[in-house]
Amino acid sequence: MAHGPTHGIPQAPLPLPGVSKIIAIGSGKGGVGKTTVSVNLAIALARAGQKVGLIDADIYGPNIPLMMGSSAQPRVGPQNQIIPNFTHGVKTISIGYISPGDKPMVMRGPMLHQIIRQFLQQVEWGELDYLLVDLPPGTGDVVISLVQTVPLTGAVVVSTPSDVALQDGRKALEMFSSVNVEVLGMVENMSHFTCPHCHHEIDIFAKGGAERTALQFNVPFLGSVELASSIREGGDRGMPIALAGPESPLAAEFYEIARKLQENAEEAAERGGDVIEIS
Numbered sequence: 001m002a003h004g005p006t007h008g009i010p011q012a013p014l015p016l017p018g019v020s021k022i023i024a025i026g027s028g029k030g031g032v033g034k035t036t037v038s039v040n041l042a043i044a045l046a047r048a049g050q051k052v053g054l055i056d057a058d059i060y061g062p063n064i065p066l067m068m069g070s071s072a073q074p075r076v077g078p079q080n081q082i083i084p085n086f087t088h089g090v091k092t093i094s095i096g097y098i099s100p101g102d103k104p105m106v107m108r109g110p111m112l113h114q115i116i117r118q119f120l121q122q123v124e125w126g127e128l129d130y131l132l133v134d135l136p137p138g139t140g141d142v143v144i145s146l147v148q149t150v151p152l153t154g155a156v157v158v159s160t161p162s163d164v165a166l167q168d169g170r171k172a173l174e175m176f177s178s179v180n181v182e183v184l185g186m187v188e189n190m191s192h193f194t195c196p197h198c199h200h201e202i203d204i205f206a207k208g209g210a211e212r213t214a215l216q217f218n219v220p221f222l223g224s225v226e227l228a229s230s231i232r233e234g235g236d237r238g239m240p241i242a243l244a245g246p247e248s249p250l251a252a253e254f255y256e257i258a259r260k261l262q263e264n265a266e267e268a269a270e271r272g273g274d275v276i277e278i279s
């Protein structure tokens, strides 16, 4: 991979030509369904007529190839630009396309930064309404690389309603605030479980916790997604549930969240334009 002309001088974040809104999706805690939410939101936005790109910024544990059902190695164009894969109506890039298999990526921070930069700047995204960035779990490095490279429209924080996940979710909210990235909304994943036999709602992780946290932090709440085996199966088969369309009850939750996100992102984009540099 080529290195950018940094020469040790921090570069100001620059918009990506043709890309209208860039949204980071984070969680703080791992395993709460951030990638599941990212792929389903990307598909729902694409089905709503938006041009959508998706970056798998989880360099150490890329799951987007599996969840989007795509493993093709991206082509390289004449100007050395990377042509993203196009799956389920979404342009995607992942380190998993370039270095497939189960071998972990071992690299130092500067290399990670370069990869994030390249995924933003060297991929031929073309015209996009939305570029979603699925962040790795935790807070930190990748977000700094992102905000140093491009102006973000905002962020989405995914959490389960359990106290443990919310504790980390709050850290993610604070982290975005500390780098001046507006949180466009919180999503509560694995909100509850509906028993397939008696159809009763079972409250596994204390439903409503993410909504209360959103209220407390004064950020919008985008909606809840229930815990359902078909959501997990869709991800494992590379056929996310959103492909079932907005009429399918489980997929409908993602379409509703996508609609609210679109509203909030458009408002933020209209308000925005100011690039705030972090020191």
Ligand SMILES: Nc1ncnc2c1ncn2[C@@H]1O[C@H](COP(=O)(O)OP(=O)(O)OP(=O)(O)O)[C@@H](O)[C@H]1O
Residues within 6 Å of the ligand: 027, 029, 030, 031, 032, 033, 034, 035, 036, 037, 058, 061, 063, 135, 136, 137, 189, 190, 225, 226, 227, 228, 229, 231, 232, 233, 235, 236
């Ligand atoms: N609403 C849901 N219902 C059922 N299973 C779910 C749901 N959301 C996520 N899962 C499953 O939970 C597991 C973890 O989800 P996912 O990989 O999306 O989480 P993550 O937060 O991105 O994890 P990571 O820490 O690897 O970044 C996956 O097997 C996924 O299919």
